[in-house]
Each structure stands twice: as C-alpha cells, then as structure tokens.
Amino acid sequence: MLxxxxxxxxxxPDLAAASAIYRNTLGAKLTDPQILPEHGVxxxxxxxxxxxxxxxxxxxxxxxxxxxxxxxPSGGIHHVCYEVPDILAARDRxxxxxxxxxxxxxxxxxAHGKPVLFLHPKDFNGTLIELEQE
Numbered sequence: 001m002l003x004x005x006x007x008x009x010x011x012x013p014d015l016a017a018a019s020a021i022y023r024n025t026l027g028a029k030l031t032d033p034q035i036l037p038e039h040g041v042x043x044x045x046x047x048x049x050x051x052x053x054x055x056x057x058x059x060x061x062x063x064x065x066x067x068x069x070x071x072x073p074s075g076g077i078h079h080v081c082y083e084v085p086d087i088l089a090a091r092d093r094x095x096x097x098x099x100x101x102x103x104x105x106x107x108x109x110x111a112h113g114k115p116v117l118f119l120h121p122k123d124f125n126g127t128l129i130e131l132e133q134e
Contacts, residue, residue, distance in 0.1 A: 031045045038108055
C-alpha cells in the first residue's frame with residue numbers, strides 16, 4: 001500500500017528563523033511560505049533530492065501544531081508522509097484493520113494540492129502518519 005516517503009515534517013515555533021537556519025547554515029533552497037488555513041499551519045518545503053523536509057508553524061492558537069509546540073517548545077519531528085496510489089482504498093483498508101483516521105475520515109487537500117489523511121499515532125508506534133495520494 002505504501003509508496004515512497006514524500007516528506008518528514010518538522011514543527012517549528014518560528015518559521016522565518018527555521019527557514020533562515022536551513023537556508024544560511026545548510027545551504028538549502030526553500031519554497032515560499034504557504035498558508036494552509038484548513039490545516040492550521042504555514043509551511044515551507046525543502047527538496048533534498050530523494051524526499052522533502054516540511055517546516056511547519058502553527059497558524060493561530062487552535063492549530064494542532066500549537067499543541068505539539070506546547071509540549072516541545074523548540075520544535076521537533078511532527079509526522080512522516082507516505083504516498084499511496086489510492087487514498088480512499090488505503091483509508092478503507094486501514095479502517096477494516098482497526099486503524100484510526102484523524103478528523104472526519106475524509107481526505108482534505110494538502111500542501112501539494114493532493115488529498116491527504118492523517119493516522120492516529122497511537123496506532124503506529126507513536127508516530128503521526130500522513131498519507132498523500134500519489
């Protein structure tokens with residue numbers, strides 16, 4: 001069911017400062033910030049060749065990233081995203097096997113303009129997993 005690793009997401013308290021570290025210290029090329037109100041975040045992507053790194057900052061106090069940063073004030077790895085060929089088939093298979101889909105269980109459009117779902121971290125060894133339609 002799983003395709004390639006699409007990205008590793010790192011929650012940061014200050015997107016501009018984190019972007020500067022990646023740009024100036026590591027020499028990375030970053031996308032422009034993208035505001036995603038439906039997900040409660042602002043994101044920047046860094047292409048590292050074989051995958052991407054996503055830096056994400058909360059968009060307001062109600063953002064799920066704000067809760068993560070309350071527990072991890074300096075930030076940290078928030079989730080990993082895998083590609084799947086058919087997100088609805090993947091969702092249905094996971095539900096049949098007892099995995100919990102976060103939210104209402106319906107895909108939302110993610111930062112790449114493709115449908116995404118998130119899987120409960122307690123079902124996957126403490127790791128929040130995002131699935132993205134290929």
